[in-house]
Amino acid sequence: MLRFLRILLTGLFGVLWDEVTAFGGVRLVDGENKCSGRVEVLRHEQWGTVCDHGWDHREAFVVCLELGCGLAESASHAYAPGRGEIWLRHVQCSGHESSLTRCAVVLHSNSYCTHDNDVGVKCSEILLMPTLTLLSPHTVFCPGEAVRFGCSVRLGHHLSDFHLYKHGVSTPLVTQRAEQTQAAVELTLSDIETFHQGSYSCGYRLKGGFPNQRLTSPHSNSINITVVELLTPHHWYNTSSEAPAGSVLKGHSFNITCSTAQQYAGGSFQLRLIRSNGTVRQSLPALTPSVTFTFSNAQSSNEGYYYCLYRVQMGGRTFVSRESQPLPIAIRDPDPVLSPMVISWIVSGLTFIVAVIVIIIVAKVLCNKQKKPSELERETRTCVDNTYVALSINKL
Numbered sequence: 459m460l461r462f463l464r465i466l467l468t469g470l471f472g473v474l475w476d477e478v479t480a481f482g483g484v485r486l487v488d489g490e491n492k493c494s495g496r497v498e499v500l501r502h503e504q505w506g507t508v509c510d511h512g513w514d515h516r517e518a519f520v521v522c523l524e525l526g527c528g529l530a531e532s533a534s535h536a537y538a539p540g541r542g543e544i545w546l547r548h549v550q551c552s553g554h555e556s557s558l559t560r561c562a563v564v565l566h567s568n569s570y571c572t573h574d575n576d577v578g579v580k581c582s583e584i585l586l587m588p589t590l591t592l593l594s595p596h597t598v599f600c601p602g603e604a605v606r607f608g609c610s611v612r613l614g615h616h617l618s619d620f621h622l623y624k625h626g627v628s629t630p631l632v633t634q635r636a637e638q639t640q641a642a643v644e645l646t647l648s649d650i651e652t653f654h655q656g657s658y659s660c661g662y663r664l665k666g667g668f669p670n671q672r673l674t675s676p677h678s679n680s681i682n683i684t685v686v687e688l689l690t691p692h693h694w695y696n697t698s699s700e701a702p703a704g705s706v707l708k709g710h711s712f713n714i715t716c717s718t719a720q721q722y723a724g725g726s727f728q729l730r731l732i733r734s735n736g737t738v739r740q741s742l743p744a745l746t747p748s749v750t751f752t753f754s755n756a757q758s759s760n761e762g763y764y765y766c767l768y769r770v771q772m773g774g775r776t777f778v779s780r781e782s783q784p785l786p787i788a789i790r791d792p793d794p795v796l797s798p799m800v801i802s803w804i805v806s807g808l809t810f811i812v813a814v815i816v817i818i819i820v821a822k823v824l825c826n827k828q829k830k831p832s833e834l835e836r837e838t839r840t841c842v843d844n845t846y847v848a849l850s851i852n853k854l
Contacts, residue, residue, distance in 0.1 A: 482500035482501065482503070483499070483500045484497065484498070484499050484500075484521055484524055484525065484557070484558050484559070485497075485498050485499075485500075485505070485525075486498075486521070486525065486527075486578075486579060486581075487540075488537050488538045489537055489578070489580070491583070492525070492527070493522070493525065493527035493528070493580075493581040493582075493583045494537075494578075494579065494580040494581060495537050495578060495579070496537040496538065496539075496540055496576055496577070496578045497521055497558075497576075497577050497578060497579055498540060499545050499546060499558065499559065501543075501545050504542065504543065505542065506540075506542050506543035506544060506545035506546075507539075507540040507542070507543070507544050507545065507573060507576040507577075508544070508545065508546040508547075508549060508558075508576065508577050509544050509546065509547040509548070509571035509575045509576070509577070510535065510571075510575045510576070510577040511547055511548050511571060511575065512547075512548040512549060512550055513533060513549060513577045514533060515530055515533055516551045516552065516553040517533065517549050517550075517551045517558065517561065517577075518530035518532070518533035518579045518581075519551075519553050520551045520553065520555050520556075520557070520558050520561065521558055521579050521581075522579060522581035522582070523556075523616055523664060523665075523673070524556065524557050524558060525581065526673055527581035527582070527583055528581050528582035528583050528584045528585045528586075528673070529581065529582045529585060529586060529613070530579060530580070530581055530582070531580045531581060531582050532579070532580045533577065533578070533579055534578050534579075534580065535574075535575075535576070535577065535578055536578060536580075537576075537578035539572075539573035539574055539576050540573050540576050541573065544571050544572075544573070544575075544576070546558075546563050547563070547571055548563065549561050549562070549563050550562040550563070554616065556616075556665065584675075584676060585611075585613075585662075585664065585673060585674070585675035585676065586611055586612060586613055586675065587611075587675065587676045587677070587678055587679075588609050588610060588611040588620075588660055588661060588662055588675060588678040589609070589610050589611070589678055589679065590607055590608070590609055590658065590659055590660045590678040590679055590680070590681055591607065591608040591609075591610070591681075592605075592606075592607060592608075592681050592683075593606035593607060593608050593644060594606045594607075596773050596774060596775055597681075597682065597683050597684060597773050598683070598684045598685075598686060598772045598773030598774075598775055598777075599650055599683060599684070599685050599686070600685070600686050600687065600688075600777055601650060601651050601652060601685060601687050602649055602650070603649075603650060604646055604647065604648045604649065604650070605646070605647040605650060605654075605683055606644060606645075606646050606647075607622060607644070607645040607646070607647070607658065607660065607681070608642060608643070608644055608645070609622070609634075609642065609643055609645055609660035609661075609662070609678065610641055610642035610643075611641055611642075611662055611675070612641065613641060616664045616665045617636040617637070617639075617640055617641070617662060617663075617664060617665075618635075618636065618662070618663040618664060618665050619633055619634060619635045619636055619662065619663055620633070620634045620636055620643045620645060620660060620661070620662045621633050621634075621645075621660060621661050621662070621663075622645040622647065622658060622659075622660050623658065623659050623660065623661065623677060624654070624656050624657070624658055625656055625657040625658070625659070625680065626656070630661075631647060631654075632645045632646065632647055636662070645660060650685055651685065652685045652687045654683070654685055655683060655684055655685040656682070656683070657680045657681070657682050658680065658681050658682075658683065659677040659678045659679065659680050659681075660677070660678045661674060661675045661676065661677050661678065662674075662675045663675070684772065684773065686722065686770065686772060686777045687720060688718075688720060688722075688768050688769075688770070688777055688778065688779035688780075689718055689719050689720045689768075689779065690779055690780045690781070690782055691716050691717060691718040691727065691766045691767060691768050691779060691782050692716075692717050692718075692766075692782060693714055693715060693716045693717070693729075693764065693765075693766040693782050693785055694714070694715055694785070695712055695713065695714045695715070695764075695785060695787060696712065696713050696715075697710060697711070697712035697713075697756075698710050698711075698712075701790070702790070704786060704787065704788060705787070705788045705789070705790045706756045706760070706787055706788070706789055706790070707756065707789075707790055707791075707792050708756055708757065708758070708789050708790060708791050708792065709755060709756060709757075709792070710755075710756050711752070711753060711754045711755065711756065712753050712756055712760075712787070713750050713751060713752045713753065714729060714750070714751045714753075714764055714766075714785070715748055715749070715750045715751075716729060716748065716749055716750075716751070716766035716768075716782075717747055717748035718744070718747055718748075718768045718779070719747070721744060721746075721747050722770040722772065723770075724770055724771060724772070725743075725744040725768060725769065725770035726741050726742060726743050726744050726768075726769055726770070727741065727742050727744050727749045727766060727767070727768055727769075728740070728741045728766070728767050728768075728769060729741075729742075729751045729764060729765070729766055730764070730765045730766075730767070730781070731760070731762050731763070731764055731765075732762050732763045732765070732784075733759070733761060733762030733763075734762070744768065756789050757789065758789050760787070760789055761787060761788055761789040762786075762787070763784040763785065763786050763787075764784070764785040764786075764787060765781040765782055765784060765785070766781070766782040766785075767779050767780070767781045767782065
């Protein structure tokens with residue numbers, strides 16, 4: 459409160475604003491680099507120093523910010539005294555000014571200042587690194603969800619905005635404006651997709667002293683997120699070629715194969731059978747993109763609609779794909795007419811019957827050849843061209 463009154467009184471009684479407008483800039487000289495040294499201000503094209511009366515870290519902060527040198531590390535006299543005019547005394551800043559010349563100052567004062575009182579500043583050259591935290595309760599997400607980050611910094615002056623960066627992408631994915639005294643914001647990455655998977659960091663910017671000047675902080679620590687997208691699996695079945703389409707012969711074997719184009723470590727396939735009296739589930743680990751469920755002896759209980767889905771547990775969450783299209787399978791009894799055993803019996807029976815008929819015919823032919831002609835037939839035979847012709851005799 460006392461400082462505020464001091465600033466107010468100084469501004470009312472000690473500042474000659476028409477003379478302040480004559481200042482042309484601020485610089486640091488005789489230091490290790492451009493961001494450290496003795497503070498000098500330009501007035502009427504002549505550089506002069508600043509007296510340390512009333513000088514503290516607030517004024518040093520404004521100087522460092524104005525010069526684009528990050529944050530003030532110290533306000534000391536560890537630099538060589540200057541020469542010439544001592545332009546400013548009793549500088550009073552709140553820490554929010556964009557330039558030292560916008561602070562309340564005393565141009566003329568009865569206070570005794572020499573160049574031994576010349577003030578110096580050492581700036582950090584870079585801004586403080588912010589801290590990124592994950593506000594969402596997990597690190598693994600599915601498409602369409604939102605990821606909430608928090609970005610904070612131990613600083614509450616001249617903040618312009620915060621940014622969320624993805625590793626490998628130069629432009630920020632999320633930007634959140636900040637109040638000048640705001641030191642933390644929430645950065646929300648909405649409606650994520652698989653390309654959002656990766657490493658994230660945040661940064662912030664400060665308003666500099668020159669028009670449109672923005673000082674960018676170094677990036678924060680990194681946080682990795684994973685985006686799991688499970689594609690709908692495909693499935694098909696195989697059985698004996700004797701079975702009609704969509705059917706399996708009772709007692710025969712068949713298998714159902716589930717396959718996916720997107721595989722994750724620790725995933726599994728689940729085969730679900732919906733039948734008239736309930737639902738049956740089976741599961742196999744997805745060591746490869748495809749697995750096969752085998753049924754060695756098809757029974758009526760295997761009849762129904764089969765669905766396949768893929769599931770995986772990651773980051774303490776369980777992700778399940780959509781179910782595949784239904785695969786109807788009917789279990790049929792073997793057709794007795796088409797049974798191989800029945801066909802074998804029929805062929806054997808027909809072969810036996812044909813063999814019997816052939817034997818009878820052959821026997822009859824042989825029997826006819828052995829039959830002798832009658833007395834009358836022998837007497838009526840005549841020889842014509844060496845051919846015997848049997849003449850029939852009509853009996854009276």
